[in-house]
Amino acid sequence: MMQGEIITTGTELITGRVGDFNARYAARRLHEAGIEIQSITMLGDRAPLLKTVLTQALKRSQFILITGGLGPTDDDITVAAAAQALNLRLFEDEALLARIRRCLGERGLPWEDRYARLAVIPEGATVLDPGGSACGFSLRHQEAWLFFLPGVPREMRVLFDSFVLPFLVGFAGGGKYMRQRTLRLFGISETQLQETVNKLADWQQEVCVGLYPNFPENHLTLTMRGPEPQALEDNLDRLTAALAREVGEVLLGPETFSLEEMVGQKLKEQGLTLAVAESCTGGLICHRLTNVPGSSDYFLGGVVTYSNQAKMDLLRVPGATLEQEGAVSGATARAMALGVKEIFHTPLGLAVTGIAGPSGGSATKPVGTVHLGLATPAGVATRHCHFHGSREEIKALTAQTALDWLRRELK
Amino acid sequence: MMQGEIITTGTELITGRVGDFNARYAARRLHEAGIEIQSITMLGDRAPLLKTVLTQALKRSQFILITGGLGPTDDDITVAAAAQALNLRLFEDEALLARIRRCLGERGLPWEDRYARLAVIPEGATVLDPGGSACGFSLRHQEAWLFFLPGVPREMRVLFDSFVLPFLVGFAGGGKYMRQRTLRLFGISETQLQETVNKLADWQQEVCVGLYPNFPENHLTLTMRGPEPQALEDNLDRLTAALAREVGEVLLGPETFSLEEMVGQKLKEQGLTLAVAESCTGGLICHRLTNVPGSSDYFLGGVVTYSNQAKMDLLRVPGATLEQEGAVSGATARAMALGVKEIFHTPLGLAVTGIAGPSGGSATKPVGTVHLGLATPAGVATRHCHFHGSREEIKALTAQTALDWLRRELK
Numbered sequence: 015m016m017q018g019e020i021i022t023t024g025t026e027l028i029t030g031r032v033g034d035f036n037a038r039y040a041a042r043r044l045h046e047a048g049i050e051i052q053s054i055t056m057l058g059d060r061a062p063l064l065k066t067v068l069t070q071a072l073k074r075s076q077f078i079l080i081t082g083g084l085g086p087t088d089d090d091i092t093v094a095a096a097a098q099a100l101n102l103r104l105f106e107d108e109a110l111l112a113r114i115r116r117c118l119g120e121r122g123l124p125w126e127d128r129y130a131r132l133a134v135i136p137e138g139a140t141v142l143d144p145g146g147s148a149c150g151f152s153l154r155h156q157e158a159w160l161f162f163l164p165g166v167p168r169e170m171r172v173l174f175d176s177f178v179l180p181f182l183v184g185f186a187g188g189g190k191y192m193r194q195r196t197l198r199l200f201g202i203s204e205t206q207l208q209e210t211v212n213k214l215a216d217w218q219q220e221v222c223v224g225l226y227p228n229f230p231e232n233h234l235t236l237t238m239r240g241p242e243p244q245a246l247e248d249n250l251d252r253l254t255a256a257l258a259r260e261v262g263e264v265l266l267g268p269e270t271f272s273l274e275e276m277v278g279q280k281l282k283e284q285g286l287t288l289a290v291a292e293s294c295t296g297g298l299i300c301h302r303l304t305n306v307p308g309s310s311d312y313f314l315g316g317v318v319t320y321s322n323q324a325k326m327d328l329l330r331v332p333g334a335t336l337e338q339e340g341a342v343s344g345a346t347a348r349a350m351a352l353g354v355k356e357i358f359h360t361p362l363g364l365a366v367t368g369i370a371g372p373s374g375g376s377a378t379k380p381v382g383t384v385h386l387g388l389a390t391p392a393g394v395a396t397r398h399c400h401f402h403g404s405r406e407e408i409k410a411l412t413a414q415t416a417l418d419w420l421r422r423e424l425k
Numbered sequence: 426m427m428q429g430e431i432i433t434t435g436t437e438l439i440t441g442r443v444g445d446f447n448a449r450y451a452a453r454r455l456h457e458a459g460i461e462i463q464s465i466t467m468l469g470d471r472a473p474l475l476k477t478v479l480t481q482a483l484k485r486s487q488f489i490l491i492t493g494g495l496g497p498t499d500d501d502i503t504v505a506a507a508a509q510a511l512n513l514r515l516f517e518d519e520a521l522l523a524r525i526r527r528c529l530g531e532r533g534l535p536w537e538d539r540y541a542r543l544a545v546i547p548e549g550a551t552v553l554d555p556g557g558s559a560c561g562f563s564l565r566h567q568e569a570w571l572f573f574l575p576g577v578p579r580e581m582r583v584l585f586d587s588f589v590l591p592f593l594v595g596f597a598g599g600g601k602y603m604r605q606r607t608l609r610l611f612g613i614s615e616t617q618l619q620e621t622v623n624k625l626a627d628w629q630q631e632v633c634v635g636l637y638p639n640f641p642e643n644h645l646t647l648t649m650r651g652p653e654p655q656a657l658e659d660n661l662d663r664l665t666a667a668l669a670r671e672v673g674e675v676l677l678g679p680e681t682f683s684l685e686e687m688v689g690q691k692l693k694e695q696g697l698t699l700a701v702a703e704s705c706t707g708g709l710i711c712h713r714l715t716n717v718p719g720s721s722d723y724f725l726g727g728v729v730t731y732s733n734q735a736k737m738d739l740l741r742v743p744g745a746t747l748e749q750e751g752a753v754s755g756a757t758a759r760a761m762a763l764g765v766k767e768i769f770h771t772p773l774g775l776a777v778t779g780i781a782g783p784s785g786g787s788a789t790k791p792v793g794t795v796h797l798g799l800a801t802p803a804g805v806a807t808r809h810c811h812f813h814g815s816r817e818e819i820k821a822l823t824a825q826t827a828l829d830w831l832r833r834e835l836k
């Protein structure tokens with residue numbers, strides 16, 4: 015069994031200022047792929063200890079992932095420490111230097127001498143270039159593979175997913191193929207999901223299942239190994255279908271598509287356009303919808319009405335409705351959905367109104383009370399929910415529930 | 426300077442299933458108290474590596490905190506591994522055994538033989554008994570102090586706070602105090618900030634500076650130690666003022682306030698209300714503003730106009746402006762800011778229009794082109810920016826720039 019470990023550097027880690035998201039991300043992805051690591055070591059920005067830890071790691075691990083300390087500033091000492099530990103000379107990689115100059119130019123940034131540091135790597139290193147973001151490099155040292163990745167999580171993940179994971183999976187595979195699928199669920203608790211998985215595992219011995227809460231969703235990773243890639247895919251399809259039979263529509267789909275992408279895809283397929291009226295979510299639903307490239311094809315816009323006056327003026331919610339039923343009511347959600355559909359001339363209007371807290375609640379309408387409205391050419395429907403959590407959690411749960419409702423309606 | 430480190434054990438850590446909350450908690454508490462650690466090592470439930478890591482730690486650290494693996498099951502191997510690494514005999518502590526029997530009795534739980542393991546500790550160990558929850562123990566070994574705590578976070582924290590931290594603070598203190606401040610900056614690159622810090626460090630030898638990119642902001646942590654707490658605060662004030670003189674308004678403030686909170690505070694102080702018109706940010710500015718509790722006091726709402734028709738219908742942007750200048754133009758941003766101010770009856774109107782990409786760019790208006798408009802009672806101003814990055818990064822940079830502009834105007 016191949017042994018590996020992770021070393022992350024950054025004073026912010028050993029002062030507890032941030033969690034080590036890079037190590038956790040890599041550990042989880044490797045575990046999902048059936049590759050175990052034996053340790054994670056976090057270090058401050060101090061060269062002597064990094065050299066020591068690397069030297070020890072080389073004695074016991076076949077692969078070592080090192081993140082952080084590749085930048086242009088004085089506390090970026092990873093490359094120098096690695097060269098010392100491995101007894102390698104450093105050199106300036108001309109192609110890498112040219113790439114850095116080109117990137118700076120494309121972004122209209124001036125050259126500074128300190129950037130030359132970014133092109134200095136140990137002899138024998140292979141540059142890992144994802145195109146468009148920071149590079150890392152890999153090194154073969156005796157029996158071990160070393161991977162050096164940047165500490166910025168976004169940059170680290172791109173390189174880890176495109177270079178490190180595929181390489182290690184192939185290396186560890188031993189002629190076996192690995193297929194993996196992450197399924198996203200919303201509207202089922204972690205405990206309920208675990209019970210469902212336990213039932214499924216009985217008849218599906220060869221699948222390795224990981225369950226990861228990912229607020230407000232729950233994610234399930236299925237990993238299978240075997241000599242036949244197509245058989246693995248078929249088995250994963252079967253397992254996914256079995257899960258869908260158990261849990262129904264709470265199964266959103268594979269990890270590659272976000273809920274807003276799924277909604278967008280359906281709107282595009284059905285040639286429909288959408289407008290959104292938000293109160294308690296304050297723009298979050300529009301923000302999520304517009305995170306999808308090309309969303310202007312089906313999303314025409316929205317209105318955030320944080321006052322009664324705006325609900326009346328912009329969304330034509332009757333003053334009497336607000337007075338008699340209140341701003342947080344089914345009647346107001348209904349009027350908002352119809353209003354936003356009308357002013358944007360769209361077939362679909364989605365609306366939410368609620369109390370995100372922490373103040374503003376009452377005995378009859380406590381914090382977390384939310385009403386949703388969905389207007390379609392067939393009519394208008396409303397839903398009533400009660401959520402628990404912080405202000406941001408209630409906003410997130412409301413936005414997710416509204417988008418999920420739309421997804422189900424578009425089936 | 427006393428050197429210390431943390432070792433945590435648990436397979437859930439090195440498979441990425443959970444974050445290492447114990448290590449982060451202890452690291453943060455120690456850092457706040459002015460005690461630095463040099464590494465955090467997470468291990469699975471494997472005896473050989475724990476023994477190796479402990480042996481290495483003893484060579485370089487004056488204190489070592491070990492959490493996890495003290496329970497009654499087979500994978501709880503911390504005590505045995507520690508005894509091997511330290512070459513100590515294990516013995517059954519009779520007082521501890523009696524305490525365990527008493528606790529079980531009080532909880533109405535039956536005795537099981539495996540519980541006897543919980544009373545086995547190395548010779549020379551001192552039991553850390555918080556009363557009412559699980560015990561740990563400490564050990565003096567040559568020049569080092571070792572602390573063994575349970576892995577359950579609640580139990581670990583009680584013991585850490587009542588025994589470990591007070592002991593280390595007294596041991597390490599030498600009568601010195603520590604004060605720390607985190608400063609947030611926007612509109613200065615990491616490199617520029619590093620250079621500015623280098624200049625400041627010349628005249629301020631005793632401050633320890635940490636620079637942490639936190640997209641789209643950069644954060645700077647200043648730590649000072651000395652015998653006089655008030656003198657430390659005064660010095661931090663002086664350093665903050667010196668930095669402000671160097672960088673001007675790009676210094677946002679201390680970490681405790683987000684940009685949207687700062688904007689909200691100023692609006693409240695000045696008795697002003699705000700409405701926002703968004704195109705390329707798609708609701709993100711409204712979302713950020715409404716993340717602040719009580720934002721309904723000054724934020725009346727916003728409009729997300731993702732189509733030209735909506736810009737004309739809702740924001741009264743003249744069709745001629747859209748036709749002649751385009752939707753992404755200073756003239757359109759100006760008309761949007763005035764329009765949203767008018768329809769919400771607010772003294773302030775903030776507007777953004779741009780191309781978030783990845784498609785939709787042209788030679789004259791490439792992806793990342795953004796125009797901002799700010800309408801106040803004094804008139805309307807526009808700004809033109811060009812951002813680089815992914816769709817979500819351009820959205821984030823645009824929202825941050827717009828909110829930051831508002832912050833500066835409200836000075």
